[in-house]
Amino acid sequence: MTKLAIVELKLLTREPGAMFSLLIPLFILVVFGSSLEPGDTVLLPMALAIAVGLVGLYLLPTTLATYRERGILRRLSATPVRPANMLVVQLLLQLVLAVVACGLLMTVAGTMLGAHLPSRGLLVAVAFLLGTAAMFAIGLLIAALAPNGRTANGWGVLLYFPMAFLAGLMQPKDQMPVILATVGEYTPLGAFRQSLQDVWAGGAPDPLLLMVLAAYALVISIAAARFFRWE
Amino acid sequence: MAVIEVTDLRKRYRELTVLDGVSFSVEEGEIFGILGPNGAGKTTAVECVEGLRRPDAGSVRVLGLDPVKDGRELRELIGVQLQHTQLPENIKVWEALDLYASFYARPRDWRRLLEEWGLADKRDARFGKLSGGQKQRLFIALALVGDPRVAFLDELTTGLDPQARRTTWELIKRVRANGVTVVLVSHFMDEVEELCDRVAVFDGGRVVAIDTPDGLIGGGDAEHHMRFTLVSGDLVELGELPGVTAVSRTGNRVVVTGRGDFATTVTASLARHHILVSDLRIDKRTLDDAFVALTGRSFDPTH
Incomplete structure (x- = not known):
């Protein structure tokens, strides 16, 4: 298990997609952050949501669907190791990647851009974990349903853009039509961004939004488990 | 001594009967061929033996174990090379061997396997950069890294050029010389004729003959x-x-x-x-x- 994790970590660092998930949100942060007002509470939550969304919707399903397509999961089931170990290792590593991406964003934003960093770490962690769980659940569902890695990649991208738009990641929420902004708040990515933003603004996230995230994570994970095939 | 005993194996997928009462046994130390056209049920039969598939009916014993019930124990004792499987593009040859060795309780030294299978100079090469023959040798090495008593090799020379096939054949003979029983699934007549001690001929989900290659050629209405x-x-x-x-x-x-x-x-x-x-x-x-x-x-x- 340890060796599997080490090898998969090495493979992850060799994967260009992993670099993209780190660099794209960073790029957005730096480009828009240069004109940031001190103490801004909007941009950094947006960048964090983008980072987690990319890992969950794009990298995770692509990796898993490719592993199934290439028969890697199947080959594992012919060894004394269970292929479920691979699933666990992948989920953990992608979680680590999401944490690293967010850590990087917060460091850059906090030190170079003078963005506001929230003081209530526990609330940040809760919002982050629930949001990541919801994103990863969607990623797992894509991996379960997509016939191969390329399709998974396509579905991930296809889902990402409308979700990012509704979540207010393409443009600030107050410039969106009211109805879209309201609906968007209850999409997985939208609820995630809003929860983070609430924490950033010094308050607590709306419990309803946290419950929405938890519900997405739970229901979609169950669907993913139901449809997942090893081969 | 029979290391594999298959009796009256049956498997259906919806309306399609894939295995229709397959029986055969494999003796210790032989290269046993499973020959037949595509769709004859060869791979399904072998996957039932490996414990990757659950038969609808019939019994399978491998080294005295039931592949479904004693799967974990059995997988320590067998090595498998599957058709249509790949490794991640970016994994290095040594990493793959090292990783697979870690799956087994008593693995072989993968460095020796690297030498034996002529992959020593490809140690740090990535899987995606290997030639077809090199990939195939790596798959066989991975099938042997757990020091198995039985090795299953499925269509291992498909897609190789004639010279690479010849080389692979010599290596398979070496596997047997080391005391490993080999089950070889193939749809190539020449391969089976060259390598196998005995052959089960599959057709339409049944075994239509089991004999030595010479016996099959000489038998019937010659x-x-x-x-x-x-x-x-x-x-x-x-x-x-x-x-x-x-x-x-x-x-x-x-x-x-x-x-x-x-x-x-x-x-x-x-x-x-x-x-x-x-x-x-x-x-x-x-x-x-x-x-x-x-x-x-x-x-x-x-x-």
């Missing part, structure tokens, strides 16, 4: 063809000669079909009548012919 071109003289009646079953003639080309030592009789008769022939050829019966004789269909290796 008919041979003798071909020649008439150079001078008129062809006499050959059909009445002992052993001859058919004579056909197209222009100057003559094909005589017969059994046993009919060729000697035919050539003697031609000489007696002063008939001069050229391009005389006697076709040895092959495993292809044996397959036709067993199933009544031709075996088409190009699917």
